[in-house]
Amino acid sequence: MAVFADTDALYRTLGGFFQTLTTAEEGQLIHRVGGPVLFVYHRPEGRLLWSPLPPPGERPAFRVSYGDEAAGEIPLLTFEQDADTAHRFWLGEIDLAQALARQQLRAIGPLSRAMKLLPHLDTVYPRYAAWIAGGAGA
Amino acid sequence: MRVQASVLADYGRLELEELSLDDPGPGEVAVRLRAAGVCHSDYHVYSGDLPLPTPMVLGHEGAGVVAAVGPGVTSVRPGDPVVLSWLPSCGRCRFCLSGRPELCRVPATAAQHGTLPGGRTPFRRGAAGEPVYQFSLTGAFAEVTVVPESGVVRLPPGTDLEAAALLGCSVLTGTGAVWRTAAVQPGESVAVFGAGGIGLNVLQGAHLVSAYPRIAIDVSERRLAAASEFGATHVVRADQASALDRILELTGGEGVDAAFEAIGRPETIAQAFNATRAGGRAVVIGVAPPNAEVALNAFAFPSQEKTLTGCWYGQSSPARDIPALLRLHAEGSLRLRPLMSRRYGLGELGQAFEAMLAGSVNRALIVFDS
Numbered sequence: 001m002a003v004f005a006d007t008d009a010l011y012r013t014l015g016g017f018f019q020t021l022t023t024a025e026e027g028q029l030i031h032r033v034g035g036p037v038l039f040v041y042h043r044p045e046g047r048l049l050w051s052p053l054p055p056p057g058e059r060p061a062f063r064v065s066y067g068d069e070a071a072g073e074i075p076l077l078t079f080e081q082d083a084d085t086a087h088r089f090w091l092g093e094i095d096l097a098q099a100l101a102r103q104q105l106r107a108i109g110p111l112s113r114a115m116k117l118l119p120h121l122d123t124v125y126p127r128y129a130a131w132i133a134g135g136a137g138a
Numbered sequence: 139m140r141v142q143a144s145v146l147a148d149y150g151r152l153e154l155e156e157l158s159l160d161d162p163g164p165g166e167v168a169v170r171l172r173a174a175g176v177c178h179s180d181y182h183v184y185s186g187d188l189p190l191p192t193p194m195v196l197g198h199e200g201a202g203v204v205a206a207v208g209p210g211v212t213s214v215r216p217g218d219p220v221v222l223s224w225l226p227s228c229g230r231c232r233f234c235l236s237g238r239p240e241l242c243r244v245p246a247t248a249a250q251h252g253t254l255p256g257g258r259t260p261f262r263r264g265a266a267g268e269p270v271y272q273f274s275l276t277g278a279f280a281e282v283t284v285v286p287e288s289g290v291v292r293l294p295p296g297t298d299l300e301a302a303a304l305l306g307c308s309v310l311t312g313t314g315a316v317w318r319t320a321a322v323q324p325g326e327s328v329a330v331f332g333a334g335g336i337g338l339n340v341l342q343g344a345h346l347v348s349a350y351p352r353i354a355i356d357v358s359e360r361r362l363a364a365a366s367e368f369g370a371t372h373v374v375r376a377d378q379a380s381a382l383d384r385i386l387e388l389t390g391g392e393g394v395d396a397a398f399e400a401i402g403r404p405e406t407i408a409q410a411f412n413a414t415r416a417g418g419r420a421v422v423i424g425v426a427p428p429n430a431e432v433a434l435n436a437f438a439f440p441s442q443e444k445t446l447t448g449c450w451y452g453q454s455s456p457a458r459d460i461p462a463l464l465r466l467h468a469e470g471s472l473r474l475r476p477l478m479s480r481r482y483g484l485g486e487l488g489q490a491f492e493a494m495l496a497g498s499v500n501r502a503l504i505v506f507d508s
Contacts, residue, residue: 095247095250096250097246097250097428100428100429101428103431106429107428107429108429110186111186111189111427111428111429112149112185112186112187112189113186114189115186115189115190115191115192118191119191119251
């Protein structure tokens with residue numbers, strides 16, 4: 001059974017989690033990526049966009065846009081995946097290299113920019129687990 | 139210990155830095171480098187095409203002398219000459235136990251994180267001891283590095299360490315792709331896309347098993363001249379002629395028995411597949427960015443029964459295969475010295491990259507004061 005029943009559930013859970021990151025210390029890492037990051041989801045369909053909000057150091061560090069709102073900006077990096085894969089990724093259960101190799105995750109754009117985030121994800125994964133355990137904002 | 143190292147501070151930015159190096163822990167070995175080859179994989183990390191954490195000590199093809207060993211190390215002792223292996227397999231998993239140590243997940247996972255298998259990196263910088271990551275469990279562009287015990291292969295005393303350095307990646311990979319992955323037989327035809335450090339060793343390996351014809355494809359006149367020296371019977375300038383047309387012409391319209399892609403570009407991977415005969419083998423050795431994708435004709439798979447496969451580290455077992463390569467070198471049939479075109483100091487890695495990209499070297503070598 002899919003983790004997210006519909007797009008609304010996806011936006012509530014993942015979108016809501018991303019909202020919590022906008023004011024978290026880790027949210028500042030978006031400025032090291034250097035541009036908007038788009039997440040495209042399937043089963044259910046959805047789009048979430050992170051848009052950096054300068055200057056670095058200010059909070060929120062980025063804005064989260066949903067669905068059609070996310071179509072207005074050209075992303076620097078795009079990650080396309082099943083919503084279930086995304087859920088497992090933010091729980092820290094996905095090996096990125098393997099996911100790319102199996103095309104469970106498609107990445108478009110300079111992956112090297114994403115490396116600014118990856119070494120810091122170990123502190124983000126427990127936040128997502130806690131977000132889910134806490135009812136994901138429900 | 140304080141060591142000089144060429145550090146990738148950020149993508150596209152190298153700095154010669156003095157780092158602190160931890161003593162080898164249990165099951166680890168400190169190696170004082172004598173020589174380290176400069177490979178396209180190092181450049182892929184430098185450019186960000188192969189994104190790994192920074193700051194990082196690059197270099198993964200090296201040879202040197204054991205400086206110290208950690209508790210429990212039994213296979214080498216201080217003073218032993220060794221070559222580094224960037225795939226120190228665990229020896230216990232299903233891949234290791236089934237003779238495919240190059241697929242072991244232990245070094246693969248550690249390499250992704252830029253650390254040793256335990257999750258730590260031996261290099262640090264600054265007063266705060268910021269971790270400096272280590273490329274492929276080696277970090278050979280440092281005066282001394284710390285690696286797992288299974289990441290060194292002991293060499294006979296008196297071994298030419300500059301020549302031996304190349305055994306740790308380009309020679310092992312290129313020859314292994316021919317002998318093990320494609321299992322090329324005498325008289326079979328081969329084509330090699332890319333006549334750099336790996337491609338020259340594909341040709342050398344193909345020559346040693348009497349493959350014919352041996353066709354090299356590249357855009358550099360100098361690299362193609364080197365290809366002829368290392369066993370190519372025919373060369374094709376890909377920017378001046380269709381490689382596929384020439385290969386078909388040389389093989390009676392059939393295509394080659396085995397094609398090797400040693401560049402890491404989706405276009406040349408497709409060309410290698412297309413240049414292979416029905417029932418033939420196409421082997422991808424070149425490392426493409428992890429998000430690159432290849433477009434191929436789907437009908438060709440069932441209708442022509444072609445095999446498209448990959449080759450990681452020559453499908454080798456370094457402890458078994460490096461001594462065998464050394465014996466071939468000693469006997470005179472495997473050429474190592476001519477692979478080395480130019481030597482550079484540790485602070486000249488940027489120039490070595492430029493020479494490699496310009497095609498003006500077979501293999502650039504970083505050499506260390508002994």
